Amino acid sequence: MHFRSLPAAALLLTSAQHASAQFGFEWEFTYPDCVNGPLASNAVCDTSASSADRAAALVKAMPLKDKFRNLVDRSNGSRSLGLARYEWWSEALHGVAGSPGVNFSESGDYSYATSFPMPILFSAAFDDQLVEDIATTISTEARAYSNAGRAGLDFFTPNINPYKDPRWGRGSETPGDDPFRIMGYVKHLLLGLEGGHNPPLKKMIATCKHFAGYDMEIWDGVIRYGFDALITSQDLAGYYMPPFQQRARDSKVGSIMCSYNAINGVPACADSYIMDDILRKHWNWNQPNHPYVTSDCNAILDIWTNHEYVSTPEEAAAASYNAGTDQVCEVFNRTAVEGAYDKGLLSEAVIDRALRRQYEALIIAGYFDPADSNPYRSIGWD
Numbered sequence: 579m580h581f582r583s584l585p586a587a588a589l590l591l592t593s594a595q596h597a598s599a600q601f602g603f604e605w606e607f608t609y610p611d612c613v614n615g616p617l618a619s620n621a622v623c624d625t626s627a628s629s630a631d632r633a634a635a636l637v638k639a640m641p642l643k644d645k646f647r648n649l650v651d652r653s654n655g656s657r658s659l660g661l662a663r664y665e666w667w668s669e670a671l672h673g674v675a676g677s678p679g680v681n682f683s684e685s686g687d688y689s690y691a692t693s694f695p696m697p698i699l700f701s702a703a704f705d706d707q708l709v710e711d712i713a714t715t716i717s718t719e720a721r722a723y724s725n726a727g728r729a730g731l732d733f734f735t736p737n738i739n740p741y742k743d744p745r746w747g748r749g750s751e752t753p754g755d756d757p758f759r760i761m762g763y764v765k766h767l768l769l770g771l772e773g774g775h776n777p778p779l780k781k782m783i784a785t786c787k788h789f790a791g792y793d794m795e796i797w798d799g800v801i802r803y804g805f806d807a808l809i810t811s812q813d814l815a816g817y818y819m820p821p822f823q824q825r826a827r828d829s830k831v832g833s834i835m836c837s838y839n840a841i842n843g844v845p846a847c848a849d850s851y852i853m854d855d856i857l858r859k860h861w862n863w864n865q866p867n868h869p870y871v872t873s874d875c876n877a878i879l880d881i882w883t884n885h886e887y888v889s890t891p892e893e894a895a896a897a898s899y900n901a902g903t904d905q906v907c908e909v910f911n912r913t914a915v916e917g918a919y920d921k922g923l924l925s926e927a928v929i930d931r932a933l934r935r936q937y938e939a940l941i942i943a944g945y946f947d948p949a950d951s952n953p954y955r956s957i958g959w960d
């Protein structure tokens with residue numbers, strides 16, 4: 579059983595397309611008003627406080643009913659708090675790309691973005707400075723789109739799965755098949771995307787995907803949404819994990835995306851072994867900030883439909899947030915967050931942890947800072 583009519587890969591290929599209109603989403607990116615609005619009195623706007631304290635202040639003040647609608651990509655904000663709506667799903671695989679969060683204009687300024695070659699090609703140049711320069715251009719254009727209210731501050735890029743199986747249709751999105759090569763690529767790509775030479779402020783939040791063991795689309799009646807990858811510990815440690823170790827432990831990327839597949843029987847987005855034991859504890863990804871995990875789009879629904887790992891949508895929502903998914907990308911179906919809470923499967927403490935992590939990312943990207951204190955806010959179409 580499957581409900582998606584448009585595979586994620588098709589989205590990536592439509593560059594200057596009006597994906598937001600196509601999805602029927604209506605939203606506009608706006609920076610919150612930290613000067614005159616109700617948020618101004620909340621410590622989230624206090625630029626002298628730590629990002630963790632600022633995120634905690636925001637979440638503490640948020641009404642419970644608003645929390646439910648802010649755990650998914652089309653997050654609804656909070657009217658009483660003065661927090662704007664925010665679409666977490668923007669794409670920039672090899673240039674700012676059509677996606678629910680990106681709004682190209684019909685013509686003229688903001689009607690296109692630079693489209694670089696597919697990652698497998700620019701990775702194959704074996705020139706990490708070139709990789710960093712390409713990524714720097716992508717993030718500069720991304721920031722211009724955000725400043726114009728036409729994109730978010732986080733992007734579901736890069737795809738860093740090692741490309742082991744040539745039958746996988748999305749190999750061209752990846753840097754190749756060699757984990758050592760991918761580690762060098764990821765290091766320099768992230769320096770360019772997140773503006774790593776200017777910590778702790780990030781130019782944008784990159785999302786390394788798909789965690790983990792993901793390299794199967796559809797084959798012989800098996801589809802990626804319900805695929806159970808059987809992977810030995812040795813292959814996991816030696817082949818599938820090194821690119822993610824680089825981005826989490828060494829590059830401290832702002833976000834990662836858990837994948838559709840299961841690993842040894844456990845759907846990745848419900849797997850606390852990979853998301854908590856390895857990612858946050860073993861690799862110490864939680865330091866110095868508290869980055870967030872987003873799900874691939876509709877992956878939470880798949881936990882009960884395609885994987886049949888649990889038997890209700892509420893259990894699927896609870897399994898994912900409890901295991902360490904902090905933000906859920908939805909396509910057509912609502913994630914049953916509120917139901918999971920009402921049934922006592924999901925606590926407010928876990929909801930708050932997820933919200934704190936995701937808003938801390940926006941804080942680090944300067945979302946709640948005054949325009950004149952952020953060097954990236956002056957980037958425009960010129």
Ligand SMILES: *[C@@H]1O[C@H](CO)[C@@H](O)[C@H](O)[C@H]1NC(C)=O
Binds near residue numbers: 598603681727
């Ligand atoms: C895209 O941006 C334009 C100009 O700001 C705005 O009028 C329009 O409503 C936006 N479209 C969507 C789908 O958000």
Ligand SMILES: *[C@@H]1O[C@H](CO)[C@@H](O)[C@H](O)[C@H]1NC(C)=O
Binds near residue numbers: 647654656657
């Ligand atoms: C989303 O926010 C709008 C504007 O604040 C509000 O009218 C609407 O009821 C909210 N929707 C949900 C599902 O909370």
Ligand SMILES: *[C@@H]1O[C@H](CO)[C@@H](O)[C@H](O)[C@H]1NC(C)=O
Binds near residue numbers: 581879891910911
């Ligand atoms: C998902 O959405 C589709 C389309 O709206 C609907 O037909 C289907 O019943 C929904 N599935 C679940 C599990 O909610």
